[in-house]
Every structure is written in C-alpha cells, then in structure tokens.
Amino acid sequence: MHDWPADEQFCPRYHHAVELIGKRWTGVVLRALLSGHQRYADIRRAVPGLSDTMLSERLRELEAENIVVRHVLAGPPTRVEYRLTDKGQALNRAVAAIAEWAEEWVPAP
Numbered sequence: 001m002h003d004w005p006a007d008e009q010f011c012p013r014y015h016h017a018v019e020l021i022g023k024r025w026t027g028v029v030l031r032a033l034l035s036g037h038q039r040y041a042d043i044r045r046a047v048p049g050l051s052d053t054m055l056s057e058r059l060r061e062l063e064a065e066n067i068v069v070r071h072v073l074a075g076p077p078t079r080v081e082y083r084l085t086d087k088g089q090a091l092n093r094a095v096a097a098i099a100e101w102a103e104e105w106v107p108a109p
Helices: 012-021 026-034 040-046 052-064 092-105
Strands: 068-073 079-084
Touching: 012 026, 026 040, 026 052, 026 079, 026 092, 040 052, 040 079, 052 068
Parallel strands: none
Antiparallel strands: 068 079
16 A cells, blocks of 8 residues: 555546546557557457557547647558557556556456
C-alpha cells in the first residue's frame, strides 16, 4: 500500500490516465501497437472480437491524446499506418506490468 498525501489520492491527471487507458479495447490496441503492429488490418487481426467501428474510435481517441500518430502512405493502394508517439511508447512499462499481473492473477478463460 502506498502512503500518498491526501491531496494526491484523487489526482485529476491520474484519473484522466486511468479512464483513457481503461476504456474498453484501448489497452489491447496499445498492446498491439507496442508489439509492432502498425497497419489498421494488422491491429484488427491482433485483437479478436474488436469491430472496425470500435478500432477506428479508439485510434482516433489515442491520436487526439497524442499517443498515436496516423500516417497515410501514398498508393495505389493508399495505406494507413499507426505509430506510437514517444508519449505512447512511454506506456510500455505500464502495459507490461498489467500483462505480468494478468498472467499471475487472472484465470485463463
């Protein structure tokens, strides 16, 4: 247990970060990007059950937060790649810690 000062227990910055990362499908999209998947179709294949609509929405949200950057590559065919910014790459330790915790504490389906 941490001994945080009382005024830091409900830090708005922490709350925003938890709400952003904890949003449904966001964590797995981040993990796919951290694993090197960059094209939309690759991310979609890496995350079974994720709809196109939800993936597009999550990528837009992450882009708005400057966690992901979208690159349009000239075609034909025109392709789109997504890359993590430095801010997004900085989430690697947090995502890895959650994955490690899940391996130990979350029962396999």
